Amino acid sequence: MIRIVDSGSIKDTVRDLFIKANTSLRPDLLKGLKDARKKESGKKSRYALDVIIKNAFIARKKMLAICQDTGMAVVYLRIGQSLMIKGDLKKAVSKGVELAYKEGYFRSSVVNDPLIRENTGTNLPPIIYTDIAPGNKIAIKVAVKGFGCENVSKTRMFRPTDPVSSIEDFVVNSVKEAGSRPCPPVYLGIGMGGTLDKAVLLSKEAIFRPLGKHSKNAHIARLEKSLLEKINRLKVGPMGMGGKCTALGVSVLTYPTHIAGLPVAVNISCHATRTAEATI
Amino acid sequence: MRNIFLPLTKDAVKTLKSGEMVLLSGPVLTARDAAHKRLFEALKSGKKIPVSLKGETLYYVGPTPPRPGEIIGSCGPTTSARMDPFTPLLLKHGLIAMIGKGERSKDVNQAIKKHKAVYFITIGGAGAYLSEKVKSAKIVAYKDLGPEAIYRLELKYFPVITEVL
Numbered sequence: 001m002i003r004i005v006d007s008g009s010i011k012d013t014v015r016d017l018f019i020k021a022n023t024s025l026r027p028d029l030l031k032g033l034k035d036a037r038k039k040e041s042g043k044k045s046r047y048a049l050d051v052i053i054k055n056a057f058i059a060r061k062k063m064l065a066i067c068q069d070t071g072m073a074v075v076y077l078r079i080g081q082s083l084m085i086k087g088d089l090k091k092a093v094s095k096g097v098e099l100a101y102k103e104g105y106f107r108s109s110v111v112n113d114p115l116i117r118e119n120t121g122t123n124l125p126p127i128i129y130t131d132i133a134p135g136n137k138i139a140i141k142v143a144v145k146g147f148g149c150e151n152v153s154k155t156r157m158f159r160p161t162d163p164v165s166s167i168e169d170f171v172v173n174s175v176k177e178a179g180s181r182p183c184p185p186v187y188l189g190i191g192m193g194g195t196l197d198k199a200v201l202l203s204k205e206a207i208f209r210p211l212g213k214h215s216k217n218a219h220i221a222r223l224e225k226s227l228l229e230k231i232n233r234l235k236v237g238p239m240g241m242g243g244k245c246t247a248l249g250v251s252v253l254t255y256p257t258h259i260a261g262l263p264v265a266v267n268i269s270c271h272a273t274r275t276a277e278a279t280i
Numbered sequence: 281m282r283n284i285f286l287p288l289t290k291d292a293v294k295t296l297k298s299g300e301m302v303l304l305s306g307p308v309l310t311a312r313d314a315a316h317k318r319l320f321e322a323l324k325s326g327k328k329i330p331v332s333l334k335g336e337t338l339y340y341v342g343p344t345p346p347r348p349g350e351i352i353g354s355c356g357p358t359t360s361a362r363m364d365p366f367t368p369l370l371l372k373h374g375l376i377a378m379i380g381k382g383e384r385s386k387d388v389n390q391a392i393k394k395h396k397a398v399y400f401i402t403i404g405g406a407g408a409y410l411s412e413k414v415k416s417a418k419i420v421a422y423k424d425l426g427p428e429a430i431y432r433l434e435l436k437y438f439p440v441i442t443e444v445l
Binding site: 044047048051052054055058059062063064065066067068069070105106107108109117119121148151179180181183239240241270271272 | 299301314341342343344345346347353354355356358359361362381382383401403404405406407408409410411412425426427428439441
């Protein structure tokens, strides 16, 4: 059945989601951090986790940004094909972002041009991805993309005949080279397959999966567990203080790919991985 | 944790131990990418800069705006490595301490030792927690850079770890 949704309600939802994502740490991540705290024995790594956990409570209580890097606003829309939107969808999303950053007292971290670099002052424009799905609803997912970890994320085009171990080495080395820069313990999103762009998109979507959940494909779930073990043997630890917990989790998404290729994208996401979602 | 008062002196730096956790109190200047580029270019071409770096501590941060009635918003450290190309020249002009997060380049580590300066790290992604350790904040230069402007902050018991001496 065809359903009509006013773009105003999309604007309000986008605003609410960005305020929530920026000020309220995901419960699965908070639990992951608390579990990590129990496992760590080093004085400094425990201190780092204590501060990070306290920070989450202060942010929520005072409605303060969890991290001053309130990121670029990324919005994923999955629009039901039987949904009619009254008004301008992209304008509504942009307005929602603008309102969230103004009302939430979040930092404007966007510059108008990669070379001219003047701050837009509104955190606009957002990055908007759209997808069409059956049904008459609109699913909205938002990500607050800070650049401390974005700057150390990586992609590589493997040969189709390369062994899985070489992919694992690439992923583990990416985390090792990143060191403490991406604010570990990190949540690792990995995209495998498709084209170069598809692999990157998958690696971004991967971190929406609740921490602790694994892929439904047995061989991918095994890979996730193996990677987590190897990464945590690096001993980078919370904020580079050394210790057992360099990553909180690894989430791998895959897609069919070409006979000649095997794209792999590694999205290193900080301990303050900020996302939120809602369906209208 | 030991209390260290700013501004730092070379004698005070000598008392610090590598890996030591200390609490900093006193004035710092903030600067991140865009401010670093401006300071560097001005110094390089012999122009005057709007702040003196002598004996100064730079905190690599771009805070969120303060909520009504608050001093500052969330204000955790940004990745220090991005300032690496500019740091040796700033050290030459008297900078004595830096606060940020993450590893520095070999060149910067050498320059820190040469100038008897110090690089502190603090906890990244803990900007709400760290905002409670800031007692005043005022823009002092490059206002047009918005969140990248240079602020004068007054810290009180701000937790850091001595990373490079």
